[in-house]
Amino acid sequence: ETGVTQTPRHLVMGMTNKKSLKCEQHLGHNAMYWYKQSAKKPLELMFVYNFKEQTENNSVPSRFSPECPNSSHLFLHLHTLQPEDSALYLCASSQDTGSRNYGYTFGSGTRLTVV
Amino acid sequence: KNQVEQSPQSLIILEGKNCTLQCNYTVSPFSNLRWYKQDTGRGPVSLTIMTFSENTKSNGRYTATLDADTKQSSLHITASQLSDSASYICVVSASGYSSASKIIFGSGTRLSIRP
Secondary structure, eight states, X not given: XXXXXXXXXXXXXXXXXXXXXXXXXXXXOSEEEEEEEOTTSOOEEEEEEETTEEEEEOXXXXXXXXXXXXXXXXXXXXXXXXXXXXXXXXXXXXXXXXXXXXOOEEOOOXXXXXX | OOOEEEEOSEEEEETTOOXXXXXXXXXXXXXXXXXXXXXXXXXXXXXXXXXXXXXXXXXXXXXXXXXXXXXXXXXXXXXXXXGGOEEEEEEEEETTOOOXXXXXXXXXXXXXXXX
């Protein structure tokens, strides 16, 4: 394990469902990120939190709603998703967003399938 | 436009053989370049990080090179093993920013090692 834990590992949901992805890090980092990874495409940045405050929202549709109750936990709430939202959702953490080299530590991801 | 292009898209080699993966980038101003290894169903794990002044860096059987003038990097794998089967992702960071959106990911090279 890398120190960043994501649950669930796999999720199948209907387009009318509401579900949440969870990410937890035990590294003492202050920045956490959500990325979307689709087949044969580069990772897409979705949200950035630094010291619990959202600092970046990369034009993500409102059907994705992040929550960061503390520096160790990050959630991604999902509702009324579309089939094209099926992807691997990766959580990452780093010491903070001001670190020049951004030493990311990634979780293993949640494989999401929308049916 | 900041971009990272990787080639080949996929590669199959026999166990024990060497291979080289390529990364070309147009990210400017350049801060650093990382190579990540992503096993199937897992998150990316950092292999090496290179800054402007570094030409070569090794991590076991992995050797990364950087030519900042031509904006090219390569990852050479020596004496490949079955466990090297994975996607290898090149990531370039732009300097002067604290934004995570200035970290540009390539699409990756899918490497398969055959016994």
